[in-house]
Amino acid sequence: MTQAVAEHYQAFKQRGLKLDMSRGKPAPEQLDLSDALMGPLASYAADDGTDCRNYGLGVGLPEARALFGALLGVPPAQVVVDSSASLSLMHDVIVYALLNGVPGGTPWVTQQPVSFLCPVPGYDRHFSICEARGIKMISVPLGEDGPDMDLVERLVAADASIKGMWCVPKYSNPSGAVYADAVIARLAQMPTAAPDFRLMWDDAYRFHHLGDNKTEIADVLAACAAAGNPDRAIVFASTSKVSWAGSGIAALAASPANIAWWTKHAGVRSIGPDKINQLRHVRYLKDPATVAALMEGHRSLLAPKFDAVQQQFAELLGDVPGVSWTRPAGGYFIDLVTPPGAAKRTIALAKEAGITLTPAGAAYPYGVDPEDSHIRIAPSYPSLSEIALAAQGIALSLKLALAT
Amino acid sequence: MTQAVAEHYQAFKQRGLKLDMSRGKPAPEQLDLSDALMGPLASYAADDGTDCRNYGLGVGLPEARALFGALLGVPPAQVVVDSSASLSLMHDVIVYALLNGVPGGTPWVTQQPVSFLCPVPGYDRHFSICEARGIKMISVPLGEDGPDMDLVERLVAADASIKGMWCVPKYSNPSGAVYADAVIARLAQMPTAAPDFRLMWDDAYRFHHLGDNKTEIADVLAACAAAGNPDRAIVFASTSKVSWAGSGIAALAASPANIAWWTKHAGVRSIGPDKINQLRHVRYLKDPATVAALMEGHRSLLAPKFDAVQQQFAELLGDVPGVSWTRPAGGYFIDLVTPPGAAKRTIALAKEAGITLTPAGAAYPYGVDPEDSHIRIAPSYPSLSEIALAAQGIALSLKLALAT
Numbered sequence: 108m109t110q111a112v113a114e115h116y117q118a119f120k121q122r123g124l125k126l127d128m129s130r131g132k133p134a135p136e137q138l139d140l141s142d143a144l145m146g147p148l149a150s151y152a153a154d155d156g157t158d159c160r161n162y163g164l165g166v167g168l169p170e171a172r173a174l175f176g177a178l179l180g181v182p183p184a185q186v187v188v189d190s191s192a193s194l195s196l197m198h199d200v201i202v203y204a205l206l207n208g209v210p211g212g213t214p215w216v217t218q219q220p221v222s223f224l225c226p227v228p229g230y231d232r233h234f235s236i237c238e239a240r241g242i243k244m245i246s247v248p249l250g251e252d253g254p255d256m257d258l259v260e261r262l263v264a265a266d267a268s269i270k271g272m273w274c275v276p277k278y279s280n281p282s283g284a285v286y287a288d289a290v291i292a293r294l295a296q297m298p299t300a301a302p303d304f305r306l307m308w309d310d311a312y313r314f315h316h317l318g319d320n321k322t323e324i325a326d327v328l329a330a331c332a333a334a335g336n337p338d339r340a341i342v343f344a345s346t347s348k349v350s351w352a353g354s355g356i357a358a359l360a361a362s363p364a365n366i367a368w369w370t371k372h373a374g375v376r377s378i379g380p381d382k383i384n385q386l387r388h389v390r391y392l393k394d395p396a397t398v399a400a401l402m403e404g405h406r407s408l409l410a411p412k413f414d415a416v417q418q419q420f421a422e423l424l425g426d427v428p429g430v431s432w433t434r435p436a437g438g439y440f441i442d443l444v445t446p447p448g449a450a451k452r453t454i455a456l457a458k459e460a461g462i463t464l465t466p467a468g469a470a471y472p473y474g475v476d477p478e479d480s481h482i483r484i485a486p487s488y489p490s491l492s493e494i495a496l497a498a499q500g501i502a503l504s505l506k507l508a509l510a511t
Numbered sequence: 512m513t514q515a516v517a518e519h520y521q522a523f524k525q526r527g528l529k530l531d532m533s534r535g536k537p538a539p540e541q542l543d544l545s546d547a548l549m550g551p552l553a554s555y556a557a558d559d560g561t562d563c564r565n566y567g568l569g570v571g572l573p574e575a576r577a578l579f580g581a582l583l584g585v586p587p588a589q590v591v592v593d594s595s596a597s598l599s600l601m602h603d604v605i606v607y608a609l610l611n612g613v614p615g616g617t618p619w620v621t622q623q624p625v626s627f628l629c630p631v632p633g634y635d636r637h638f639s640i641c642e643a644r645g646i647k648m649i650s651v652p653l654g655e656d657g658p659d660m661d662l663v664e665r666l667v668a669a670d671a672s673i674k675g676m677w678c679v680p681k682y683s684n685p686s687g688a689v690y691a692d693a694v695i696a697r698l699a700q701m702p703t704a705a706p707d708f709r710l711m712w713d714d715a716y717r718f719h720h721l722g723d724n725k726t727e728i729a730d731v732l733a734a735c736a737a738a739g740n741p742d743r744a745i746v747f748a749s750t751s752k753v754s755w756a757g758s759g760i761a762a763l764a765a766s767p768a769n770i771a772w773w774t775k776h777a778g779v780r781s782i783g784p785d786k787i788n789q790l791r792h793v794r795y796l797k798d799p800a801t802v803a804a805l806m807e808g809h810r811s812l813l814a815p816k817f818d819a820v821q822q823q824f825a826e827l828l829g830d831v832p833g834v835s836w837t838r839p840a841g842g843y844f845i846d847l848v849t850p851p852g853a854a855k856r857t858i859a860l861a862k863e864a865g866i867t868l869t870p871a872g873a874a875y876p877y878g879v880d881p882e883d884s885h886i887r888i889a890p891s892y893p894s895l896s897e898i899a900l901a902a903q904g905i906a907l908s909l910k911l912a913l914a915t
Contacts (some may be wrong), residue, residue, distance in 0.1 A: 130566065138555075138564040145787075148549060151542075160542040160755040162534065191785045198780040202606050206620075206644050214645075216610075216620045232782070239779040240610050241618075351564040354787040375643040376602040378636070381595045381785065383549075383758040 109510040116460065116507045119500050124461035126497050131280065131439035132488045133352050133405075140404045141350040144391045151386070159382035165189070165374045166366075167358075171385040175358040177395050179310070179344060180326055186360045187369055189380040193345040193357040197307055198236050200341055200359070203372040204270070204305070205240060210338060210364045212303030215242075215270055223307075224262060224272035226254040228442055228470030228481050230280040233273040233309070237472070244472035245269065249282060253290035260297045267300035271307055277324050278312035281470050281483040282442040283435020288325040295330035295339065306331075306340040312438040313344060314402045317410050322436055328360065337362040346388060348405070348439065349398060356380075356388045409439075412486040412494045416441060419498035427506065432484075441484040442470070443501070449508045450479045456504035462497050513914040520864065520907045528865035530901050535684070535843035536892045537756050537809075544808045545754040548795045555790070563786035569593070569778045570770075571762070575789040579762040581799050583714070583748060584730055590764045591773055593784040597749040597761040601711055602640050604745055604763070607776040608674070608709070609644060614742060614768045616707030619646075619674055627711075628666060628676035630658040632846055632874030632885050634684040637677040637713070641876070648876035649673065653686060657694035664701045671704035675711055681728050682716035685874050685887040686846040687839025692729040699734035699743065710735075710744040716842040717748060718806045721814050726840055732764065741766040750792060752809070752843065753802060760784075760792045813843075816890040816898045820845060823902035828909065836888075845888040846874075847905070853912045854883045860908035866901050 151159045153168045166172065167188025176183035190196055205215045215221045221242050225234060226249035237244050245262065248255045253276075263269050274294070276286040286294075294306060308327050316322065331339040338361070346355035359369060392398050417434060420443070424430045429446035445453060451467040458464070465483040468476040484501065486494055555563045557572045570576065571592025580587035594600055609619045619625045625646050629638060630653035641648050649666065652659045657680075667673050678698070680690040690698075698710060712731050720726070735743040742765070750759035763773060796802050821838060824847070828834045833850035849857060855871040862868070869887040872880040888905065890898055 132566055135562060135565075138562065141564075145552060147551075158539060158542065160545075160757055161539075162536055162751075162756045192781050195781045202610070206606070206609060232779075235779050239776065347566075351787065352566045353564055353783050354785045372643065375636075375639050377596050377599045379757050381758045381788065383755065384785065384788070 112503070112506045112510045116456070116503045119503050120460045122461070122496070124496065124500060126461060126489050126493055127463045128485045128489060128497060129463045129465045130488070131485045133348055134408065134488050134490065137405055137408055137487070138351055140401060141391070144350055144387055148387060148390070151383070153382065153386060157382065159386045162378045164379050164382060165377065166370055167380060168382055168385045168389065170389045171356060174389050174392060174394070175344065175360070178313070178398060179342060179358070179360050181328060181342070181360045185328070185363060185366055186358055187366060187373070188356055188358045188385055189373060190357045191353070191355055191381070191384065192347060193309065193311065193343040194232055196357055196359045197233070197309065197343055199373065199376070200307070200369070201236055201240060201242070203369070207372060209303045209305060210368045218268070220268050221270050222266065222268045224259060224269060225472050226273065227472070228281050228483070229273060230275055230309070231465070231469040231474070233307070234472045243268070246472055249279065249284050251284055253284060253286035256290055256293045260293065263297060263299040263301070263304060265300060269299070270301050270303060271305040273307050273309065275309045275311060276327065277310065277322060278315060278435055278438025280311065280438065281440035281481070283433045283438050283440065285322055285436070286324055291325040291327055291330050295327065295336060296334040304339065308340045308342045310342050310344045311348070314398060315348060315439070316402065316406060316437040317413055318436045320436055328362065332362070338364050341365055346392065349401060350388060350392065354384065356385050409487060411491055413441065415491065415495040416484060416486050416498040419495055419502055423499065423502035424505065427509065430505065439485060439487055441486065443482040443484050443505070445480045445482065445505055446509065447478040447480050449505065450476060450482050452508040453482060453501070453505040456507055457501050460500045460504060462500045464501070516907070516910045516914045520860070520911045523904050523907050524864045526865070526900070528900065528904060530865060530893050530897055531867045532889045532893060532901060533867045533869045534892070535889045537752055538812065538892050538894065540812055541809055541891070542755055544805060545795070548754055548791055552791060552794070555787070557786065557790060561786065563790045566782045568783050568786060569781065570774055571784060572786050572789045572793065574793045575760060578793050578796060578798070579748065579764065582717070582802060583746060583762070583764050585732060585746070585764040589732070589767060589770055590762055591770060592760055592762045592789055593777060594761045595757070595759055595785070595788065596751060597713065597715065597747040598636055600761055600763045601637070601713065601747055603777065603780070604711070604773070605640060605644060605646070607773070611776060613707045613709060614772045622672070624672050625674050626670065626672045628663060628673060629876050630677065631876070632685050632887070633677060634679055634713070635869070635873040637711070638876045647672070650876055653683065653688050655688055657688060657690035660694055660697045664697065667701060667703040667705070667708060669704060673703070674705050674707060675709040677711050677713065679713045679715060680731065681714065681726060682719060682839055682842025684715065684842065685844035685885070687837045687842050687844065689726055689840070690728055695729040695731055695734050699731065699740060700738040708743065712744045712746045714746055714748045715752070718802060719752060719843070720806065720810060720841045721817055722840045724840055732766070736766070742768050745769055750796065753805060754792060754796065758788065760789050813891060815895055817845065819895065819899040820888060820890050820902040823899055823906055827903065827906035831910065831913065834909065843889060843891055845890065847886040847888050847909070849884045849886065849909055850913065851882040851884050853909065854880060854886050856912040857886060857905070857909040860911055861905050864904045864908060866904045868905070
């Protein structure tokens with residue numbers, strides 16, 4: 108058996124593949140879907156008459172706020188459109204909280220230590236923000252329907268140093284988990300020892316369905332408001348995986364108090380966002396129906412790639428004890444779960460065979476997966492013809508890692 | 512006399528003017544100069560093959576770094592191109608210094624209090640960053656050839672809490688001051704009690720000449736390197752007043768150590784800047800000669816407006832004791848200096864007459880001009896036909912303020 112696996116792997120290696128599957132990057136054909144974005148602009152005037160070429164409008168164009176409001180189910184007044192990346196908005200929320208404190212609170216830097224709950228496996232760039240800016244991370248297990256709420260409730264009730272929690276509520280990176288409505292209700296209602304606790308609600312994959320079942324989840328802002336915690340959640344979204352990954356527009360949605368707070372602090376950093384890019388996006392993306400149609404285009408490119416990975420994994424790993432993987436209904440990733448201690452070795456073997464994967468442990472705080480058992484698979488960037496081969500190479504690498 | 516002034520002012524007020532001169536905003540005709548920026552892009556590939564529509568390249572496009580390198584006289588490797596506004600880069604440098612410390616240093620938040628020297632009159636948005644992020648401001652007088660260096664040297668040598676200094680070295684906002692080469696040499700060489708001291712070098716008006724004499728000043732990065740303080744200065748620039756104020760591209764130039772530091776910390780905030788906007792700008796702005804030609808276009812629109820203000824002020828205020836104003840060779844502002852105690856009242860009277868000016872005190876830390884004697888005049892936005900009238904209204908308001 109070991110001999111057969113080793114030979115199979117060696118034969119695969121001879122192909123001299125060179126594939127980067129380390130990040131959830133859209134493929135060029137996905138970016139092509141939005142080339143109309145660059146069409147000529149009929150005018151530079153926003154609906155309110157603002158010349159988009161000039162300074163101003165730190166909260167974003169009225170029509171851009173209206174578009175995100177419609178997409179997120181939030182009144183436009185509770186939406187700010189800014190930056191080309193929601194990650195930057197998340198980062199800056201944490202910076203302002205650290206240096207200035209959230210509404211009614213004191214600066215987090217004066218309340219050291221500051222901790223965040225991190226459902227795992229999770230998004231490495233969330234964890235990087237915490238690590239870089241001095242926020243302690245506490246892992247909590249993420250199941251198929253959200254974080255372990257018994258544990259979350261116990262922790263936040265007992266520890267006032269816990270100031271926030273990362274959440275990717277839909278098609279979570281990397282497992283594809285979708286928060287159940289009951290989980291969202293508990294997150295909204297749970298008593299927290301810290302009065303200045305925040306849910307960092309990264310709604311990155313809201314429109315990014317892979318199957319026919321277009322999952323909708325509970326509205327966290329409404330749930331928080333209903334629970335008497337209106338300022339608890341801050342929602343982030345962007346068009347990074349709708350239009351163009353490097354040049355989209357991003358939004359933050361929150362309570363009026365949080366929006367006023369953000370506007371004040373972000374207004375110190377900038378005289379206004381790139382409104383030309385907002386104008387371009389609004390004229391191209393128009394409304395939720397147009398966005399949904401565009402997302403169908405993405406789905407038609409992405410779903411076959413996910414299917415190819417599922418098929419290869421089923422074929423090659425279906426009968427391997429201790430190996431499993433997720434079958435997400437949306438998003439950009441599959442979480443391949445290996446027996447303890449095999450992820451690093453698998454990733455190294457895949458690398459030798461020409462397939463670059465996300466580093467082992469990336470989905471965990473401080474880059475350390477305590478069981479060394481999670482591999483994030485990002486099927487989006489390679490072409491459809493490459494992806495089955497890549498999945499095969501990963502499966503072979505895992506089998507060899509387990510056999511030797 | 513008083514009666515005549517009052518009548519003149521009342522007659523002016525009857526015109527029902529409505530002009531906003533509060534900010535240094537480019538006029539629409541200036542923005543029109545760059546409408547070619549929106550022309551179709553022949554391709555989305557950068558020189559190094561990067562698909563500008565996708566994630567990546569946190570340091571900016573190679574050709575954008577090369578362009579700013581050529582414009583700033585710095586090797587491209589010492590340039591990062593990011594964001595649409597240099598103000599945001601300045602803000603983030605301070606945030607990273609506060610939370611993480613500059614290279615070799617400890618976080619500024621752990622070294623409270625932190626102070627900055629602020630040459631006055633200066634740029635209100637610099638001061639807002641300090642105020643908002645908890646940095647104490649110490650005013651130092653700004654003369655025609657730069658800050659009072661005897662005082663600056665004495666302060667930074669004695670006080671380790673002084674971690675930085677704001678500098679607008681050329682055509683300073685609002686006085687138009689230009690730092691002499693000897694001043695720049697002293698800033699580069701001066702011993703500082705703080706080992707982690709930084710010059711925040713806002714080269715906002717580097718290409719923004721109003722006269723035929725295109726002032727060139729000493730290279731602060733070279734001066735700092737020669738003085739054995741290579742990491743002291745961080746230079747900021749943008750195309751905000753070259754192409755479009757709201758949608759330009761911005762750059763940071765500094766020592767290799769500072770660039771590595773910035774890249775590490777900014778890499779946590781973003782997966783890369785809007786490279787489409789960078790590509791668009793590089794293909795439009797091309798090289799220093801093309802930028803210089805474009806700036807001639809700006810000059811031909813701006814210089815007559817400045818001339819009109821100068822003419823009105825000379826005519827109406829030339830013989831008023833204690834009143835003076837600057838005659839900048841570049842930049843966006845004129846500093847109108849009144850006898851002590853007259854600025855606020857003048858601005859209120861101008862407002863009544865339909866002319867909105869920058870609030871009194873804006874050019875000073877905490878918004879307080881201790882002598883209440885500086886009025887920032889921003890001639891760029893009103894049309895040429897309006898600007899003489901506006902200057903007349905301001906002069907009449909000042910005369911009335913002094914007479915009553």
